[in-house]
Amino acid sequence: xxxxxxxxxxxxxxxxxxxxxxxxxxxxxxxxxxxxxxxxxxxxxxxxxxxxxxxxxxxxxxxxxxxxxxxxxxxxxxxxxxxxxxxxxxxxxxxxxxxxxxxxxxxxxxxxxxxxxxxxxxxxxxxxxxxxxxxxxxxxxxxxxxxxxxxxxxxxxxxxxxxxxxxxxxxxxxxxxxxxxxxxxxxxxx
Amino acid sequence: xxxxxxxxxxxxxxxxxxxxxxxxxxxxxxxxxxxxxxxxxxxxxxxxxxxxxxxxxxxxxxxxxxxxxxxxxxxxxxxxxxxxxxxxxxxxxxxxxxxxxxxxxxxxxxxxxxxxxxxxxxxxxxxxxxxxxxxxxxxxxxxxxxxxxxxxxxxxxxxxxxxxxxxxxxxxxxxxxxxxxxxxxxxxxxxxxxxxxxxxxxxxxxxxxxxxxxxxxxxxxxxxxxxxxxxxxxxxxxxxxxxxxxxxxxxxxxxxxxxxxxxxxxxxxxxxxxxxxxxxxxxxxxxxxxxxxxxxxxxxxxxxxxxxxxxxxxxxxxxxxxxxxxxx
Numbered sequence: 001x002x003x004x005x006x007x008x009x010x011x012x013x014x015x016x017x018x019x020x021x022x023x024x025x026x027x028x029x030x031x032x033x034x035x036x037x038x039x040x041x042x043x044x045x046x047x048x049x050x051x052x053x054x055x056x057x058x059x060x061x062x063x064x065x066x067x068x069x070x071x072x073x074x075x076x077x078x079x080x081x082x083x084x085x086x087x088x089x090x091x092x093x094x095x096x097x098x099x100x101x102x103x104x105x106x107x108x109x110x111x112x113x114x115x116x117x118x119x120x121x122x123x124x125x126x127x128x129x130x131x132x133x134x135x136x137x138x139x140x141x142x143x144x145x146x147x148x149x150x151x152x153x154x155x156x157x158x159x160x161x162x163x164x165x166x167x168x169x170x171x172x173x174x175x176x177x178x179x180x181x182x183x184x185x186x187x188x189x190x
Numbered sequence: 191x192x193x194x195x196x197x198x199x200x201x202x203x204x205x206x207x208x209x210x211x212x213x214x215x216x217x218x219x220x221x222x223x224x225x226x227x228x229x230x231x232x233x234x235x236x237x238x239x240x241x242x243x244x245x246x247x248x249x250x251x252x253x254x255x256x257x258x259x260x261x262x263x264x265x266x267x268x269x270x271x272x273x274x275x276x277x278x279x280x281x282x283x284x285x286x287x288x289x290x291x292x293x294x295x296x297x298x299x300x301x302x303x304x305x306x307x308x309x310x311x312x313x314x315x316x317x318x319x320x321x322x323x324x325x326x327x328x329x330x331x332x333x334x335x336x337x338x339x340x341x342x343x344x345x346x347x348x349x350x351x352x353x354x355x356x357x358x359x360x361x362x363x364x365x366x367x368x369x370x371x372x373x374x375x376x377x378x379x380x381x382x383x384x385x386x387x388x389x390x391x392x393x394x395x396x397x398x399x400x401x402x403x404x405x406x407x408x409x410x411x412x413x414x415x416x417x418x419x420x421x422x423x424x425x426x427x428x429x430x431x432x433x434x435x436x437x438x439x440x441x442x443x444x445x446x447x448x449x450x451x452x453x454x455x456x457x458x459x460x461x462x463x464x465x466x467x468x469x470x471x472x473x474x475x476x477x478x479x480x481x482x483x484x485x486x487x488x489x490x491x492x493x494x495x496x497x498x499x500x501x502x503x504x505x506x507x508x509x510x511x512x513x514x515x516x517x518x
Contacts, residue, residue: 002192028267028330035322046306052368055311063318067348070325074341079264079332127307129368171492 003047010043028078035066052128202303206283214439215245221480228484255428262332263425271330271422272430275323275437279444282316285309286447287371289468290460302371309370310362313448314354317403321347323437324405324412328422339421342491343405343412349498350402350409356506357395360513361385361452370448374456386453391509393453395502400445402498405438407483411491446475 017037021030038061045054119139123131136144170178219234219242226233234241259265286309287302306312321344328340362368364385365376377383386393402409413421423431450456450471458464489497 002196026264028264028326032267032270032322032326035319039319051306051308052311055308055315058315059311059318063315063321063351064348067318067321067325067344070322070329070344071341073329074337078329079262127367129308169492171490 006043006047010040010047013037014040025081025084027073027076027082031066031069031073034069035062038062038066050128052132199303202301203284206288206303207280210280210283210440210443211436213443214436215249217439217442217476218248218435219245220476221483224477224480225484228481252429252432257428257430260332260425264330264332267326267330268425269430271323271327272426272433272437274326275320276433276440277437278316278320278323279437279440282313282320283440283444285312285370286444287374287451287457288447289465290457292465305371306369308368310358310368310373310448310452313370313444314351314358317441317445318347318351320437320441323434324422327426327434331422331425333425335419336422336424339412339419343422345491346402346405346409346411346494349495350399353395353399353498353502353506354403356503356510357392357399358452359506360392360510361389363510363513363517364388370451370456373452374458377455378459380458381455384453384455389453389509389513391505393449395506395509396452397449398502400449401479401482402494404441404445404479406442406479408486408489409494410483410488411494442476442479443472446472446479449475 014037017033017040020033021037024030024033039058041061042054042057045051045057123134126134168181173181222244223233223241234244237243237247259268284303285306287300287305289301291298291300293299324343325340328336328338328343331337361373365373367373367376373385377385401407405412413419413423423434426434447468450468454471455467456464457468
């Protein structure tokens with residue numbers, strides 16, 4: 001019974017949060033509601049007994065991804081309301097029809113799922129984390145390694161893009177040095 | 191059975207909330223007294239014996255002060271931000287075993303709210319979420335100094351989360367579990383089996399990162415001390431400002447519990463002496479937070495980033511590599 005109560009509570013909260021995210025014209029509300037919604041989603045993982053995925057959901061989405069959004073928002077005046085351009089009305093109609101079809105498909109999916117069997121059944125006596133590790137390093141080894149290489153590429157690209165002239169810092173320079181640099185028209189990171 | 195479990199959990203939550211909100215208040219008293227003695231002052235003296243009732247006086251002041259919401263702020267987010275700080279601090283406490291399990295009136299009590307298998311990951315995740323308090327508070331405040339300190343605080347939190355996560359990875363590899371109780375049992379064989387002897391580098395790195403995660407003095411950049419302004423809390427007044435404080439002090443206490451549980455044997459074999467030992471270690475780590483504040487100045491933001499990305503993170507990665515090679 002408690003599981004059902006928890007499920008409906010968190011389902012309601014999640015939907016409310018994402019509804020606020022989509023409809024509000026205040027950027028800070030959208031950011032806060034999205035972060036809260038991400039945390040409430042992790043509750044479903046905890047209810048289903050997938051503790052590891054629940055914690056990872058919190059760490060990755062709320063801790064990392066949303067924090068990057070927040071960094072981006074630092075450059076706007078977040079206390080002002082955003083005026084949205086009202087685009088084509090047909091796009092709204094099309095998107096709502098598409099999402100309605102998706103909802104029907106999601107609810108209808110259990111009908112075809114009865115003859116599905118698990119190729120990697122649950123092993124008794126090991127925890128959640130170990131189970132994720134085993135699947136990750138057997139069935140999904142190639143996607144896992146490809147993702148690792150993509151992350152490495154992104155990291156190196158980030159360093160190359162941002163790392164120019166990183167050895168000079170305005171904070172540690174003397175006034176004269178800064179003046180001569182300005183005269184020579186050399187840009188320096190603060 | 192299920193109802194009994196629910197009642198037990200609710201009682202535990204209430205007890206932890208009450209104890210640690212009270213401790214946060216008393217923590218401010220300790221901080222003032224210890225800082226005062228280290229600086230050859232007397233600290234709070236006039237309210238009650240040894241100034242002990244200063245905490246109550248502060249509480250009365252905070253609760254009765256007018257709760258000002260300035261114009262131009264984003265009111266709802268502004269109001270919610272201090273609650274996020276306090277709430278995430280206490281949410282992290284759910285996975286901390288505060289004492290060994292003991293028997294009370296013939297009923298076995300486990301002093302941990304939720305004994306999940308991934309305790310450390312959960313605690314780190316929730317502490318990461320704790321960054322939203324200062325961040326949203328600063329961004330909603332319509333004050334440039336608040337915004338600056340929020341940006342700086344967010345940068346510090348995100349950077350040092352990397353160090354925390356990487357430094358803790360090596361001990362996790364040795365223990366083979368993410369549960370704090372498993373960590374404790376791994377080290378229950380006396381002082382020689384403590385993880386700090388086999389993982390001294392990870393211990394020091396985690397300890398340094400703890401100062402950044404709680405925003406304590408050498409890394410106290412979330413308040414703009416050099417601009418003589420209180421950072422993201424500038425626009426706050428009354429109990430909302432107090433909630434930021436409760437969150438910070440609760441975080442300090444909880445991280446003081448996590449460090450001994452991870453590296454210094456925790457409550458050992460679960461005896462009464464072990465429990466007292468854990469509390470003594472917690473007291474030492476809390477005292478160390480205050481000691482550092484009295485002894486060291488704040489460092490510059492660029493030095494902080496340099497320390498994180500060019501010193502601590504490479505050391506943490508090397509530590510993981512060496513641990514892995516030795517374990518093979």
